[in-house]
Amino acid sequence: MESIIKRIEEEISALTPNVQEEETGIVRTAGDGIAEIDGLQNAIMTEMVLFDPSFDGSLEDAIKDADPIYGLVLNLEEDGVRAVILGDASRVYEGMRVRRLGRLLSIPVGDALVGRVVNALGEPVDGKGPIAGTKLMPIEHEAYGVMDRSPVNVPLHTGIKAIDAMIPIGRGQRELIIGDRGVGKTTIAIDTILNQKSEPEATRPICIYVAIGQKESKTAKIVASLEESGAMAYTIVVTAPASSPAAFQFLAPFAGATIGEHFMEQGKDALVIYDDLSKQAVAYRQMALLLRRPPGREAYPGDVFYLHSRLLERAAKLSKEKGGGSLTALPIIETQEGDISAYIPTNVISITDGQIFLLADLFNKGQRPAIDVGNSVSRVGSSAQTKAMKKVSGKIKLELAQFRELEAFMQFSSDLDAETKKRIDSGQRMTQVLNQSEGHPLPFEMEAAVIFAAVNGYLDSFDPSQTSSAEQRLQDFLMREAKDVLAQIKETKNIDGDVEASLRAALDKFAERVA
Amino acid sequence: MTLARDYAQALVNAAHTAEKESTKAEPKKLVAQLVKHLETTGRMKLLPHIVRELGRLEAQEKKLAPQVEVAHQKDAAHALAAAAKHGIHANEARVNHTLVQGWRASSKGTLLDASAKRQLVELYKKVLTH
Numbered sequence: 065m066e067s068i069i070k071r072i073e074e075e076i077s078a079l080t081p082n083v084q085e086e087e088t089g090i091v092r093t094a095g096d097g098i099a100e101i102d103g104l105q106n107a108i109m110t111e112m113v114l115f116d117p118s119f120d121g122s123l124e125d126a127i128k129d130a131d132p133i134y135g136l137v138l139n140l141e142e143d144g145v146r147a148v149i150l151g152d153a154s155r156v157y158e159g160m161r162v163r164r165l166g167r168l169l170s171i172p173v174g175d176a177l178v179g180r181v182v183n184a185l186g187e188p189v190d191g192k193g194p195i196a197g198t199k200l201m202p203i204e205h206e207a208y209g210v211m212d213r214s215p216v217n218v219p220l221h222t223g224i225k226a227i228d229a230m231i232p233i234g235r236g237q238r239e240l241i242i243g244d245r246g247v248g249k250t251t252i253a254i255d256t257i258l259n260q261k262s263e264p265e266a267t268r269p270i271c272i273y274v275a276i277g278q279k280e281s282k283t284a285k286i287v288a289s290l291e292e293s294g295a296m297a298y299t300i301v302v303t304a305p306a307s308s309p310a311a312f313q314f315l316a317p318f319a320g321a322t323i324g325e326h327f328m329e330q331g332k333d334a335l336v337i338y339d340d341l342s343k344q345a346v347a348y349r350q351m352a353l354l355l356r357r358p359p360g361r362e363a364y365p366g367d368v369f370y371l372h373s374r375l376l377e378r379a380a381k382l383s384k385e386k387g388g389g390s391l392t393a394l395p396i397i398e399t400q401e402g403d404i405s406a407y408i409p410t411n412v413i414s415i416t417d418g419q420i421f422l423l424a425d426l427f428n429k430g431q432r433p434a435i436d437v438g439n440s441v442s443r444v445g446s447s448a449q450t451k452a453m454k455k456v457s458g459k460i461k462l463e464l465a466q467f468r469e470l471e472a473f474m475q476f477s478s479d480l481d482a483e484t485k486k487r488i489d490s491g492q493r494m495t496q497v498l499n500q501s502e503g504h505p506l507p508f509e510m511e512a513a514v515i516f517a518a519v520n521g522y523l524d525s526f527d528p529s530q531t532s533s534a535e536q537r538l539q540d541f542l543m544r545e546a547k548d549v550l551a552q553i554k555e556t557k558n559i560d561g562d563v564e565a566s567l568r569a570a571l572d573k574f575a576e577r578v579a
Numbered sequence: 580m581t582l583a584r585d586y587a588q589a590l591v592n593a594a595h596t597a598e599k600e601s602t603k604a605e606p607k608k609l610v611a612q613l614v615k616h617l618e619t620t621g622r623m624k625l626l627p628h629i630v631r632e633l634g635r636l637e638a639q640e641k642k643l644a645p646q647v648e649v650a651h652q653k654d655a656a657h658a659l660a661a662a663a664k665h666g667i668h669a670n671e672a673r674v675n676h677t678l679v680q681g682w683r684a685s686s687k688g689t690l691l692d693a694s695a696k697r698q699l700v701e702l703y704k705k706v707l708t709h
Contacts, residue, residue: 082693083692084693085665085690086690087688087690088690102642104688118700120677122677126700127703130707
């Protein structure tokens with residue numbers, strides 16, 4: 065206390081009356097998180113402004129109410145500007161003085177953010193104190209151009225067999241996760257984060273989970289599960305809960321992208337999950353309507369496509385000259401009744417490099433993850449797939465699609481010919497093998513070995529309904545008695561020659577034992 | 580009412596131009612011309628809205644008009660002179676004790692702040708963050 069008083073005394077004695085000149089405006093109206101401001105004639109788009117509560121009151125009031133209230137200029141008009149209030153809008157009043165800050169909206173980025181939960185402005189909200197050692201980075205800037213990028217050729221393993229085998233994701237890719245509510249979209253995202261633990265530390269991507277318009281209880285649960293599994297050691301959570309102003313929900317994905325770009329520019333890999341962009345679009349629509357921008361289809365503003373395209377275009381795999389870092393984006397979109405042809409879903413589908421489509425029907429049948437193989441695709445991921453996975457997963461997608469068509473005839477199984485029955489059995493078996501419960505991502509080598517066993521008939525001796533338990537037994541067996549084979553697959557990223565022979569020998573041993 | 584706002588803004592601009600160029604277009608004449616124009620274009624219903632918009636513009640001008648505030652009356656002459664040096668010409672200075680010491684002046688969005696209050700608040704924030 066004494067030191068503070070001494071410090072204040074020193075500072076006061078050093079005070080010299082100097083004239084500070086700055087550009088200010090005056091709040092004309094404020095409401096619904098939007099302020100109309102007279103003046104600020106030289107303000108620029110997305111510039112930050114400061115609502116100054118200390119201007120009118122006494123010094124005592126000014127010190128009591130010293131928390132800054134920031135705003136973001138989003139409309140430039142003939143006689144003033146309109147800004148969204150980034151904070152407690154109830155403190156903004158008519159006639160309040162607003163100062164230009166002369167800088168675009170920026171957030172703190174840096175390695176110190178890892179393991180922390182922050183809001184859309186990069187301020188910590190996890191009660192672990194301030195974040196030191198950060199630098200400011202503008203939240204909006206242009207994505208890297210063609211010459212700065214290199215093709216996507218390094219896989220990002222999700223640890224989910226169905227995805228890594230059929231819809232592979234590469235580092236720097238943008239893969240949409242789309243489906244109705246409660247079908248496991250967030251689960252895929254979280255499992256992907258959890259799976260990065262099995263990556264070597266040097267190549268492990270920094271994960272950024274952006275929760276937009278989610279219930280705070282849900283985000284708290286996710287953070288707890290990440291902490292419990294040790295995944296927070298390489299994860300940052302950006303949260304703009306449902307209770308936060310629309311402006312925060314609109315900004316949160318950009319904050320996540322900015323944090324990810326910081327790591328990408330250091331030559332590291334980063335993975336950012338936007339959960340979900342439908343809610344961001346709704347928040348943006350709310351802001352746009354309050355800013356009196358003309359509404360378009362479904363009352364969204366005309367630039368809602370640009371909102372998502374400029375965000376997702378920031379995902380990239382940089383060229384060697386630029387450091388070779390990458391930013392992979394997994395945006396999530398919620399559909400209504402499985403309608404992927406609605407406005408926002410079609411927009412984001414057209415922007416991304418593929419989509420993982422989850423079906424409520426499959427979910428209700430017990431399939432986990434409930435991926436609709438026919439409608440899911442990865443446009444660039446196959447070139448990033450490892451040889452091992454490519455070899456084992458070759459025909460799975462086609463076989464499963466054929467199985468879905470034949471599935472309707474299953475009830476007439478007694479009247480079916482042997483070939484059709486075999487195909488149905490094989491499809492059922494493969495579906496069971498690809499089933500995977502929440503929170504149990506598999507390392508890549510285990511996925512490859514299990515799928516190898518399934519496609520090469522090592523699980524055919526089991527009844528299709530028993531395949532799940534057989535697969536679990538196989539995993540236990542491989543972990544116990546074929547660790548060296550798994551290590552070889554991990555190292556060579558291929559299953560051929562000696563590795564294939566060793567794997568086959570191990571699987572023969574397993575088949576003998578279960579027989 | 581964008582149209583009403585545009586008419587009001589145009590009227591104010593015309594009045595300012597007339598004042599600057601010392602032409603004989605008096606406000607009364609400008610209003611008469613506007614009313615005639617509204618009659619011929621069938622937009623007389625806009626008139627009350629234009630009046631309201633004019634009120635808003637007037638309030639805005641008033642808010643952004645030059646003003647000088649001082650902590651103590653004795654500083655008034657110095658403050659008025661200092662503000663004038665920076666292009667803010669006010670006729671009188673208003674006493675505002677919350678400034679603690681010094682003065683501040685504002686005009687059309689430019690703020691000059693040489694008050695102790697501002698510096699003390701900044702100092703308080705600086706001490707808290709370090």
